[in-house]
Amino acid sequence: MKIVICNSYDEMSMLGAKVIAGQILTKSNSVIGLATGSTPLGLYKNLIKMNKDGLLDFTDVTTFNLDEYYPIDPKDKNSYRRFMDENLFNHINIKKENAHVLNGAAQDYEKECEEYDNNIRAHGGIDVMLLGIGRNGHIGFNEPNESLVSATHRQILTENTRDANSRFFSGIDEVPKAALTMGMGTIIKESKKIILLASGKDKHEAVKGLVSGNITSNDPASYLNLHKDVTLFLDKEAFNG
Numbered sequence: 001m002k003i004v005i006c007n008s009y010d011e012m013s014m015l016g017a018k019v020i021a022g023q024i025l026t027k028s029n030s031v032i033g034l035a036t037g038s039t040p041l042g043l044y045k046n047l048i049k050m051n052k053d054g055l056l057d058f059t060d061v062t063t064f065n066l067d068e069y070y071p072i073d074p075k076d077k078n079s080y081r082r083f084m085d086e087n088l089f090n091h092i093n094i095k096k097e098n099a100h101v102l103n104g105a106a107q108d109y110e111k112e113c114e115e116y117d118n119n120i121r122a123h124g125g126i127d128v129m130l131l132g133i134g135r136n137g138h139i140g141f142n143e144p145n146e147s148l149v150s151a152t153h154r155q156i157l158t159e160n161t162r163d164a165n166s167r168f169f170s171g172i173d174e175v176p177k178a179a180l181t182m183g184m185g186t187i188i189k190e191s192k193k194i195i196l197l198a199s200g201k202d203k204h205e206a207v208k209g210l211v212s213g214n215i216t217s218n219d220p221a222s223y224l225n226l227h228k229d230v231t232l233f234l235d236k237e238a239f240n241g
């Protein structure tokens, strides 16, 4: 695992964006894995700027997002599909049909998850997977547990997670009870390269768990130690605490 310590959130966002841009410049039909949350917003702004400046072309790029609430209407203002449209896809020249987000309105969630994994495999896997990390070490919606599900699956959300995410909704009752998420197995097996961004003091404990090298289902991020090409981009606060 490589660790890059960045002077600021902006530097972290630029270095992360350069990895993705470099991948797309090397292979125009790259497959990129994407995350939601506050952490990648700066990186997305950089990708948008590179695209607007004519330096980066998304015409042949395919993306697969990590997770989505379930059930949720993709048009809901809190859906991760909306988040991605508003913060990236609407501002770059990606073809909407190539920008995949798990369908929160799918009737049959098992079929949706199985087809998502099949689709990733049919594209030859993910060239660069972008991740954030939760304060408790969660990745996507893979929460600390006695055991983890390897494939893309439905995850019932803990009250803690629903409570933490309720700030975006009108109240906790509005927060969906579950989510669909790539499993740690999908992330590790299907990604050729993984970059994880973490910023701020409150991510320090999670980063510490990850770099300790101990692999446990109580710390889903620790599974990234099983992958041979992971780079962490950390600001000083996330690294030092």
Ligand code: F6R
Binding pocket: 034, 035, 036, 037, 038, 039, 040, 066, 067, 131, 132, 133, 134, 138, 139, 140, 141
């Ligand atoms: C979202 C996701 C989550 C976030 C994590 C950190 O797609 O995968 O696991 O990466 O909750 O969120 P932020 O970046 O808001 O601190």
